[in-house]
Amino acid sequence: MEQEAKSGLNSSHWASPVHARFRQRDQALLRLGESLVKEQGIVSFRFSELAPRAGCSAGTLYKHFNCKEDLLVAIFAKHVELLTERQPELMNADLNHAERWLAMHLYGAMAVAHTSWSLGFNALAGAEGIVDKVSDYRLQEMQMFVDQACSTAKRVVEAARIEGQLVSDDQEIEVAHATMVACQRGATTMINNPMIAQNLNFNQIHKLYDSLALITGTLNWRVGLLPESRDRVIKAVEEQLIALEQEHDLSAVF
Secondary structure, eight states, X not given: OHHHXXXXXXXXXXXXXGGHHHHHHHHHHHHHHHXXXXXXXXXXXXXXXXXXXXXXXXXXXXXXXXXXXXXXXXXXXXXXXXXXXXXXXXXXXXXXXXXXXHHHHHHHHHHHTTOTTTTHHHHHTTSTTTGGGSOXXXXXXXXXXXXXXXXXXXXXXXXXXXXXXXXOOHHXXXXXXXXXXXXXXXXXXXXXXXXXXXXXXXXXXXXXXXXXHHHHTTSOBSSOOOTTHHHHHHHHHHHHHHHHHHHHTOTTTO
């Protein structure tokens, strides 16, 4: 059955018009699966209940998802894909290069403030045996969207260097970028987390901004962050998240 799911989700399968119904059903199962996870919790949700809710057989469900972990990765990939849609708009926002680079990293965390349940899989993914259960297709799909998000942020740095607005060397930029990502991803596990909120509370976005600003300031920008940058960056990110909600009717997601 696992092999069936993997073989049914290759690239040629998606490209063929005769499988349009399969893709439509896949998206419908994702929406229902997302509702199920929100209702029952990311750890406790019962994967077996998805087929009855969708009005399909268990065999049909397993043609799309090998297991509950497969579904979780697919939902997470969907969220990342949606976020990447607005990245070009954020990249063209009325911000200087330093502000724009910070905004790219703040963007994901601010979205997670509304979808923190899905990022619980970030922590679960490190547990032994979790990712091993996920189909190759779903892992590749997720990696593709994550890589796309990261490459857009890197293009901000490349543009700044070409225009002479950033004079840091490759190693300095690589270290700063890795530190920014680590800070952002760490913050996503803390948002709305009652177990550590009293000691490390990133629910207030300006605190995360200040942390990312410290890292951004380690690079040699011609025009760096300004006193008014925090309000400008947070506003620009909020505008893109609102536009994303409106475009995709994501009131139930974000």
